[in-house]
Amino acid sequence: GAVVSQHPSRVICKSGTSVKIECRSLDFQATTMFWYRQFPKKSLMLMATSNEGSKATYEQGVEKDKFLINHASLTLSTLTVTSAHPEDSSFYICSGGWGDTQYFGPGTRLTVL
């Protein structure tokens, strides 16, 4: 099956700093990548959809200036959480779209102190 990697798997940072999360499709070209966040025991929440070479489309209520998404190539998308605060602590998951199917990365657990 299609493989998606994420880096880092876990990050702890101080409040006010920025954190970058990388999402790579390893064995396929993902024209579309999706970013989700998930709080403990809660459902997946789609944050944004990114298409290679164009601006990301953000879901309602997601601050695009806070969650910067770059999809520079068919195999790499990045999410930068700017000026992170404790309420941004969550499990961030990316997925790559291939055909009409999504393949998820392993996720990044962000803790903001």
Added chain:
Amino acid sequence: QKEVEQNSGPLSVPEGAIASLNCTYSDRGSQSFFWYRQYSGKSPELIMFIYSNGDKEDGRFTAQLNKASQYVSLLIRDSQPSDSATYLCAVNKADTNAGKSTFGDGTTLTVKP
């Protein structure tokens, strides 16, 4: 009404029994249907997809789709404790970005030894 609805559970079955997970969707134009499994603290992994009415079997898993009733289900035969997880139903609408799915909130399954 949510676009994709699942029984929240938890659903508990004894080892060896059949677990039945149900999902309904509101958009009659939906074309692709997916089941993902998510273990606690992990990201979702694709189990099955189904496009046509009827049953699709893969090992111990059977997906069933009834577009007239806007209903999709997942049956797990000979349930094992390792099947204990949250199962997410996902639906793709006809006019959405490739791979963009609408997810249900998930059903938590516990298989008791």
